[in-house]
Amino acid sequence: MRDFAGGRSIPIVALGTKDAWLALRLDDQLENRFQPFLLSRWGDDSETGRLLASFETVIPLREPSGLGLPALRRLIVERSEGLIGEMHQLLSSATAHALMEGRERIEECDLMNCFFQAPSHRRQMMERELRA
Structure with a gap:
């Protein structure tokens, strides 16, 4: 992109999974501006362990x-379906749940009992609503 006032190039980066790329493909102008590089979902491995530790x-x-x-x-990883934004939401909800239960750490019960719906569950609910 070019800043017409100063003549500088400003790079734009869009990150996401395959679904994000498919969304960009809906508009020819957007699709032509980005070189696709697909990101995989996070898995149950040591790299994800380091991410979660951070x-x-x-x-x-x-x-x-x-x-x-x-x-x-x-x-x-299972509850978030390997999506980093979903991990953030899950951990935020689990933190709130732990604090409401009087704990200063996240335990398995907090991850299971906090208010969080996996993306596939939200998608299914929306598709049901759209069909009704």
């Missing part, structure tokens, strides 16, 4: 939760 450093709880350890990591 999330844990900014969660406002006094005790460590061990989010990157296998048991919680697996549950987080």
